Amino acid sequence: MTAHSTTDSIMYFQHLDEIWSEYPELVAGALVATGITADAVVEPRIEAFNTLAKARLAAGTESDLPEIQAWRRTFSRMGLKPTRYRCASESLLRRFRKEGALPRIHPLVDLCNAVSLAFAIPVAALDVARVSGHLEVRRAAGDENYLTLSGEPENPEPGEVTFVDAAGHAHARRWTNRQSGHSAVRDTTRTALIIAEGVHSSAAKDVPDLIATLSDALSSTWPTTVRTARLSRSAPRFDFAVPSYGAGDEKQR
Template structure:
């Protein structure tokens, strides 16, 4: 199996950088072992001094959404949505211990992070422009068809595991209590993206080790290293 961005994505967004890794033993992770209180508190303090819109990483995604013909105030990247929620509520929802950890790290870095249950993805994933035939399953169990030209994460069964690039994930591959192996992808477009993803990589590896999670494959993705290969379940 592999994860890759289509050539058309690289042509339009050559500044793109990404981090991909596979985390295993996820089903063994207990909620009481994941404490994001300190990270969330630090983020809230920073937001008191400057809003999320001041972050170069968020500004870059806003420009990208505008370039794709989407209103940045209507469709926000997942990291900006988390930061807005933190600024207003001073807390993040509790969903799943791994997702709670990833959401905190996403907000901390201002970089959207996606997580997919490997067992629920059919074949490899390509970030590409939709052709209009893909299916996306919402959390309300509805099936949507992305518009042609929309950026999606598509597997070999033509399921769109995300819509509008990093706006919304599919319910089809959501991480749940039974999930064992999870593909994690972080993407950034700002000038310091490569360095910031390196920081994020170090933070995720540190937290995984503390929680007895196993990272079996990992790579930073750039124009020179575009494909991430990983084993299935």
């Protein structure tokens, strides 16, 4: 075990037991990567993942994929119309099928999006410097603060599954539907928390495979330290150290 620096802070990510209890089919994986920069070249890897996605879409649409069908059933159980509110991987696959490519945002985001396309599994990437204390997947009280990617403030609906930190920031809407602009990866991001969640029948194999694939891609792209975890009801919590950076990279809360 590697000793943590005295300047490191310890954070954690977990799903509360209420989520595991209601959705026992959930399989979750998490990854923390440090040393991320915005100048990496990821196009060759993106093209390889896009080729896998195209092969999967060759026989039909994203709605035919078992990973997407399972999330649609989950959204229905949450009282959401699945053709109005789609999980993130379905939205990406739908755009990819129609347009043939996804817009480039940031090398890390682009890589995560490409892996999400290839596996048809939602992948969230958050700037750890914008997460306060810890991150929990739980039902919303309704007073949490959510910021859209365009900068508009919202509050999740009471009972909505969301990602909440210690300061009451909601980092997602409707579980895997939308991420928050508050913790979106940006050019100043140095440490990222990446989460993948599957609810389909082969998720127990596919989610760990996705995390391993992404870990390999990150390690090959950046001089990064990567830590991974497989989460379950019996082992729901992922503790990780966050390095302290210089004045130019200070945490923003």
